[in-house]
Amino acid sequence: MAVPSQLVREKFPNIDEEIFQYVEGVLTSTEDFESSEDVYDAIGSLLADAVGVEREDEIRKLCDQVMSTLTVSNGTIERKILDAPVQLAEMAANMEVEDEAIKSVWSRERDDTLKVDQKKLDKAEAKLKEKKEKRVNADKKEQAPIIMEMATASQVVSKKDRALDAKGSCNTKDIRIESFDVAYGEKVLIQNATISLAFGRRYALVGRNGLGKTTLLRMIASRTLRIPGHISVLHVEQEVVGDDTLAIESVLECDTQRKNLLDKEKELQTRIANGDSDDTLSSQLSEVYAELQAIEADKAPAKASVILNGLGFNPEMQTRKTREFSGGWRMRIALARALFTQPDLLLLDEPTNMLDMKAIIWLENYLLTWPTTLLVVSHDRHFLDMVPTDVLHLHSQAIDSYKGNYENFSTTREERHKNMQREYEAQSQFRQHVQEFIDKFRYNAKRASLVQSKIKMLEKLPELKPVEKETIVTLRFPEAEKLNSPILQLDEVEFSYKKDVVIFSKVNLSAAMDSRICIVGENGTGKTTLLKILLGDLSPTKGHRFCNRSLRIGYFTQHHVDQLDMRLCPVELLQSKYTGKPVEEYRRQLGAFGVSGDLAVQQLASLSGGQKSRVAFSLICMGNPNFFILDEPTNHLDIETIEALGKAIQKFKGGVVLVSHDERLIRMVCTELWVCGDKQVVCMEGGFDEYRAIVEKEIQATI
Template sequence: MSLLTITDLTLRIAGRTLLDNASLSVDPGRKVGLVGRNGAGKSTLLAAIAGDIAPDGGSITLSNRASMGRVKQETPSGEQSLIDTVLEGHLERASLLHEAENTTDPTRLADVHERLLAIDAHSAPARAAAILSGLGFDNDAQQRPVSSFSGGWRMRVALATALFLNPDLLLLDEPTNHLDIEATIWLEGWLKNFSGAAIIVSHDRSLLDNVVDSIAHLDKGKLSLTPGGYEEFVRIRTEQALQQNRAAERLAAQRAHMQSFVDRFRAKATKARQAQARLKALERLPQIESVIEDVPTRFSFPEPAPLPPPMLTMNKVSVGYDGRAVLKNLSLRLDLDDRIALLGQNGRGKSTFAKLLAGRLAPMSGTMEHSPKLRIGYFAQHQSDELVLTETPIDHMARAMPEATPVAVRGQLARFGLDAARAESRVGDLSGGEKARLLLALATRDAPHLLLLDEPTNHLDLDARDALIRALSEFEGAVVLISHDSHLVESVADRLWLVEDGTISPFEGDMDAYRAWLIERARRANAEANPRAEGETGAKKDARRDRAETRRAQAPLRKEARAAEHLLTQLGEERAKLEARLADPALYEKGDTAEITRINTRLAALTAQESAAEERWLAAEAELEAANSD
């Protein structure tokens, strides 16, 4: 049975039809990547599934008692700590805990505790802390108030809350946009192990290839489902388009041949019957249109002038803010053919280094030398806040290129797909992806030798990301890249630099090696938190690992035994209270026969519940004993 069923769905926004009788079915546990061009309606569809938007036609049905989680649009705020914010995001748990502290009804109290056991409430703080840690918050940060973090970090808290709910259906809209590459890699692993279903809108190819098991393509108002990740989707779609075009070509040739016969012999009496038959056959031929692909996205960077090496050198440079160094003793060199990606968690200094290279920050100490002819192009996502919303891209580019002709101004915008209509639109009316294109056009207007890209793909769709990769592969200058997009890093960079512990050093290896390094670092951190485990070696370590595996295998049995034992305790406490009530002479003096009957009925029910709980406990203990005796 499907978890989510979308049937003949129609959605309209501001008079524009985004979905037109579209249908989709999502089974329990399935991970679906929702893709489509910017503006196709992906986020609107998620909003409709969540119940924020009423359909204009058709239906959206979630199976009975299924839970749904999504990242809220408004970021959390206030003085509450991160860990408490995530914990209170689980409304049922918070409500049950409050009720457990305040209810005086023993029957209800037993039900509450049984439900708390069912949702694994006792382990909630540890699970919430693990999720926050994976998203980049250490133990100290988890205790700080939400208000002390910037908007991007608060979005991580909102994401952590959605993951913590562990719902039957998880809706994620560009979940990696505010993550660094380390948190993105962690999120991929979490989603792989997530037992529920998920619909994920993302332009991150690595996420779509490594996590989802099918791709839902939203195109021209319809939804089509293709098995596999994004790479498989592209392969199947390309093959289908080729087959459809071949069929259309064959049909067109057949139609032309038949029409030729009709035209030649329609007027001849001897051929009139055959011509009439051909006309009827021509009418019965199916209509197969050739697949006309959207105009492919193209980016191109101006070619920089030659520059003798070295392009830029640093000698023991330190840089930071307000007298505090973020990066120290940097002795590095950049040349025109360098393609470098910066790795490291957010807050370690990657963007600070980019600002240093761009001249936005001056060295606190040390020396930087570069050719006087060096031109640098700097793209940072926060620059979109500096755009004037009431002006057009042409206004911005003309101001940035005061000596350029109108043709040259439009030509620079066209390099990044901003055609005449979009170039003349108000910036406030542009999509996030179109603003990113404008920022790329502005950053490269002087044909830079060095291109600094700080998260350039956050608002670019998959086609635009591929266009950026192609353009960078043809670019003749140097590139320093900061990105959470593993596919972009692997496609562009040939050198990796790690920003860690206040310095920058080469990382030997590729992105797979970096993922392995992150896993090993996490393992070492866990070992340091438990020194006794670190000191064990050889047979002791193997034995400990075997015991750990045994404990993991037996965990469901132990959990079942604890739950049954806890329930027996709760039922016993309720029984004692009811029996004490029955033994109270005042009950009989009042002559309240209805109350006496209710108590006796509940005692009979308790006997059955206790018997069932005891059977559960005995069965679990027997299996544990048998397993431990093997």
């Protein structure tokens, strides 16, 4: 008769060895098995997890077979029948044991061969848990696929414009996009809008998160919206593909005219060197040299180097292969290529997100002399005050145009809204007065003609609407109890990834419950590393980190936003992390960060970058932190939300350490500045004004 474990092996030959050994150990002891159901209770669920619940019928049949091997012909398990009472004292007296052994049947150990190896059991259970999680995640993917709705656009194009495009006779570089709509799935983002972009002017497209700014840029870049064919358009959206091309060569290659001429020059020189008898080669080469001189090709490497240097690439980095750079640095190369190419229309979407303070100041100065048309989406208030000559305001499915920078736009819009409200109120009073006259004399025969004229006048009067005020954004951080100092402290801290690569050394800094600290410095100077040491994720190579044991740190970074499960809606995301609370509490938590109504039940994949950031904030605050460490929290947030974030930080009773390059936010909240650089972290007494002056001086020195 077959051994029970052999039946398991025959039925499931591919079963994991650790799980099989565990099952084998269970089946060596059969005293408690009364029926096949007992066998199933002992090993059934284990086998189901190992081979799949869909094979449950096979597992039950196997348990029946196992039971049959344990029974005798009359259908019962063979057991030893006692024909007399067992005298345990007599058994103990007759047991042959060594002198040092304990002479008691109660403490006699069970045969080791009948024991289940605990290590094997732990391994088996760990593997089963891993398989279960994979199966659950797979099921989750099948149940909730990411629904990426497509953006669409429609536009009314006149016959005249179509004819001009067909002939190619239109030479103006000005752009006018008339009567267009943009929708994302079923949601209408922009309706019957018209924008005009005059050549050589710099336009900022502003508006709340989720209204369609990025979508509009993509529609223009793809020419889904009509752009004259002779106008070159470049949208900086994707990072440069990493390969063996050097960073500076990657920038130079995007000038296709120069590249083609250099390739032709090389080909002609090779043919001449090889003794080609064609008499026209010399004249062709002269023509190529003349064209190269006309486009000032010899100045191109210096121009590319200046642009890369301004964006943070030192001479050594400029000669590195693009595949050696991270995604953020490749995005900088993409920006450098765009600035070098100088298309007729340059589209930039949040260009300051990837830059440090030095690079932002350089870019502001560089764009002030930009010769072609620029359309930029940005939420950096200082950048918007420095660069644009015009502002396009996207709101209520419409686009309004304003002259001047963001500050002028803000003032003009407020005045415009006041005037519109006054006109609306005046018209409402006039309508009411006329209507009262009509109602009073409607049935007066002598004034019938006058009443009719008043009615016609009201019908012709354009109907004004009250000014639609945008909702005020508010963010609410949790209450924080007061903790005794020291809260967080670094003493003589040094950190190095390798023995010969020191990031910083002799760092002595501390943070309290009322701290508002901003960390600044160029990219690569160790800001994120410093944050991870403060968090406790990295241990100092030398020195010590002290932390109050009651400290609960809320850590925000754009990396966390990117790792959210995009298949879930915000409410489901909070439920998955903090289970067992009523739905109203999750909605209340999301509402504290401006994610309310339909947004709370939309799939995360369909939300804008700023809306995802708010969801991430609400998730972090659900854990009631009493200290915040924020790494570039303003990326993708609109201006109003950044203002709300600043106010929330001001009201928060706990401490805050912030890495940011948003000058307005830094000036709004920070009372202490830590500067990373030259393998040091120092507290700058003069604050942000002193730091900006130093950076501007460094930029001037490199020009």
